[in-house]
Amino acid sequence: MSFDTVIMVDWSGGNDRGATPKKDAIWTCIARAGQAEPPLYHRNRQIAETYLQGTLTAEQTAGRRTLAAFDLCFAYPAGFAEKLTGSDDPLALWDWFAARVTDTPGFNNRFDLAGQINTQFPGTGPFWGNGRPNHDVPHLPRKGRDRTGHDLPEHRATDLAAPGAFSPWQLSGAGAVGGQVIMGLPMLSRLRHHFGAALSVWPFEAPTADIVLAESYFSLLPASYLTGHAIRDAAQVALYARALSALTPDQWQTVLDVVPTAEGWVLGLGHQDLLKGAAMPDLTPPPLRNDCFAMPQGAHWTPVDDALAHLRAQLSPITATETIPLAAAAGRILAAPVIAARSHPPHANAAVDGYAFAGPLPDGPRTLPLHPGRAAAGDPFNGTVPDGHALRILTGANIPDGTDTVVLQEDTAANDTHIALHGPLKQRANARKAGEDMTAGSDVLPAQRRLTPADLATLAACGTGQVTVHKRLRVGVLSTGDELRAPGEHAADGQIFDANRAMLLADIERWGHAAIDLGIAPDDRPKLRTILDDAADRCDAILTSGGASAGDEDHMSALLQGTGTLALWRIAMKPGRPLALGLWQNTPVFGLPGNPVAAQVCALVFAHPALAHLAGAQWPTPQGFSLPAAFSKSKKAGRREYLRARITDGAAEVFPSEGSGRVSGLSWATGLVVLPDAAAQITPGTPVTYIPFASFDL
Template structure:
């Protein structure tokens, strides 16, 4: 499906005109255009809203922007009502019926009288609607639910699943939505006809204007004290939907509810509300900063970034390699009961030195058997893993006993509790066994399964888009003209992302054309969670990545005191973080491992990841200047760190020759053969050598 350029979310009201001063219980609209939120719009009554909405839709259409508009009232009724009222089960025919019969002005409307008339026509005056909010009695509409008799289901299927959702039959009262349906559907019916809008889930959303039903309380938390709740909720819902990728939106919209309608996002709450926004200035450097030390750059990234991935429930078989989105607690102790660690014979208490003989009880205790009861003074055959029978707390190995004539004989001493395991000696019920942020490993699957955990809340894989830039690049295998080179960065970076556990998305190559690059970034921001570009990240005439991010008002060129590397363009594009890496493959890989890797881990929901280094003797000599932290391509041979013969950043062969990096700190130093240096193996970065 196609994505949406503009998200408009509307909190509706069936009440009277609320006056010129913004207040609660009015109509509020939240707009998010291209990932940028606008101030919520206050609309004092439905007539003003019906004037404002067409103007907005016309403007968006003229600008070529596709609009998703949400309204916070049901688009349909429980099954059977539409046909009983109109003769057809078509819910959009029901919209037309309401448009024909609802009378509405800023000060009053006929919703209560119309509800009473419907009750008389199809419910013998006892339902389905109830609640009269007027001072006068209305024939057919009770004030309370006392004499209520509903010939239809009490709730739609979606409302039955949405905890706290009100039935559409209640025409008034705190939280009720019945009046909003009566006053909202006529407006939507007129807008639908005027703009040829498509309505979810009754129609495919293939138009330029599409309507969906929302319930803000489904995904929006408490509002800040200084903000009106309705205004806060529509802005937040618009932001949440704008943050969804096209694939996520398509999955959420895949609903079959052709008559009753459905609440947008129901069943996908964690995915929708689990995506906090990154600040547009999260990469901003302090004023006056020209050269940033490596540790300061890493500290700023660690402090300013937060997870951008959504959450969902996953079965254990699908959880390997995923990031735990919350702590996982044991549902049962391990072991759940005291059991035997060996094959042997169990009895009560220890035995001193000397010979001992015990009567052998009938039967045995094997793994999986329900615990038996052992008579006092006897022994019983037990097999490894069996729950200890009541009356057994000690087990002797079968090799250490003689069984004859219904008895077991053995020599002491035998320590009380020998060869047994206590209940919960490994894990106790309720204990946290997997912490939030942990990347789930095979051993974690075993631990969760052993303690009764069958599924876990995990983060969706971080989708990392990889884009190469530059007219000089051609694909390996193509014909390269004079002055052109094969694109080495994209295959390398795609491979690195896969090894780091992210979902690598190939965004191809972008020419040195700013408009073309802008279009690629626009499409990419709708598909991925973060973008890694290589090339064009400095400040030259053809450095279009940094130039475009600067135009968007969300770019900082980090000149980092590192070799190889230095220029690193960091910014936001339509709410998506962008890492502009150097074009040189050696510098691109080093900057990815040192800076992008830990940042991507945080964006994916994992903790900040610092690589483990080891001090080893150097198998090289070097005179290092002061000022920059250097990373040399290196490998370990005979317990010593060798470095690649050339430090030239154009020597790509050194990347595959190496098995890790030697890190040299900022001060000047003279390294001679045998001096201790810090070696960071590729495995410490999470990649294979």
């Protein structure tokens, strides 16, 4: 059991939406084998139905089995169809609606028809939500709580099982789906009769025909999966078309194995994990381009800005993606924009403890009778506050119906039956608007953003439970040189302790990547080659220190030269200068200088942004601040200089020595003073640029 083509349809109950693509309109998308075509906008139902009939005919002619899935209830709660048609057959109900619905691009009778249907049931209802302003439709209440005694369930079993599903009786307001159903069933009826035996309706009929219709629901997959289109409806049809078309025959057998009832069922409900796996496969990262480090390498010195611009233009993300729980996402990089699953706040609510009433309140003293009950966060008031009355309300509670304004508790005097207060008080004072922070369907955070603790709070507030992120960039750190010993080992004369590796590994961790300790490599090319071979299998990028120049013992440069990818940049900067860049088995290698200060400065200036970009983040630019100098220096033109610095009494003080081997200066400093490429004469008070280490994410 499988389908060659999947067509997803987001239906609408409204009138013609105009020529420009819009939200809350009709959108369709075709997908085959996990590849979706661009979604299509249809301005009204007549155009959309013609398109669907023609497309299904073309697929049938081409010999392709087609599933057409609609974000539209295919049936009503038990008892409704039998009351209207004398049978519980939902397909007979389709025909019943097709015979009674009037539909043109500018007008339809869904509200009037719903009111007429309500007269056939006891009490008031089941339909509600008269959406016509200033016009009361007979027998159709405007609010759901005005119904009583109609003896029908509010939801189908599938609605209760689907998270966040709305009742098909609601015709207007937030989350209304009832209008779509009334205006969608006639279209489904006509498609069914047009194609005859070549079409079946799941789950009421076996899904064995050339064309199968099914009910979908666009909240089975996380909102974080929606990408590629600014309009949410368009992104939804593309996502679900891609996911369903990627299912295997065995997976289809599982998804379609449902015991049919007259209430129907949502396709894929209960099998969300299958849809997630199909919608967001583990992507294979693109290979790094072989010319990513290649710059024209004459004898000239490369300015820092030119080198950074080249890296930014040539590098691109090389990590795959994964979907993880929000609680585990701190420090991770978003691979797709996050769209709010729910507005925040979802309802208008109180900003203070006090009393809610209908505002505004005119100037002067006033006494209001207290209505019984109260509203609290998580325990909303169930009812309507009469005009001229007040209700006790606590911070965060939904604003009760009949009220819109809150008076601060401290500004009232109260007893068991009344409150006394003094105006004036503006309407909606001390009340937060629904969605004033974020609205459902809006973009919350963009792709390429590294998530902060505050971001997690923002995403949690709008209902995001999972996010799609880039996998952590695995960065290996390797020190080279026979003279190096690990700290704590015995060091003979002529040997030094390896200061770079501990520093660079800590840098990598602070930058949010996965740090891999590659140890110390001797000045032995065969052994270094073996170490690099192993590192290329374990790492996405490699930082080395030492051996980055062109001397006899600069084995790293020599090996990269042998791959044909070496770019030995002579950077016009101090400290730093030699920067060996290349690819080892398609893994980027950043060859940093051996002196600790030069290694750290080059890591901050070049590796920090380049690795972030490779990991999928936006290219980070460190923020600098203009401060008066607390030192004197005469600088020649031709290279940029980075001085270890800290702030003393509001001025930038620099470390007494500029030597690259004076590693203690990195501990002394809290940032870097950056002197420009041009000549400069610095005296105390001269403005200089100070970049704190925090701007490099340290």
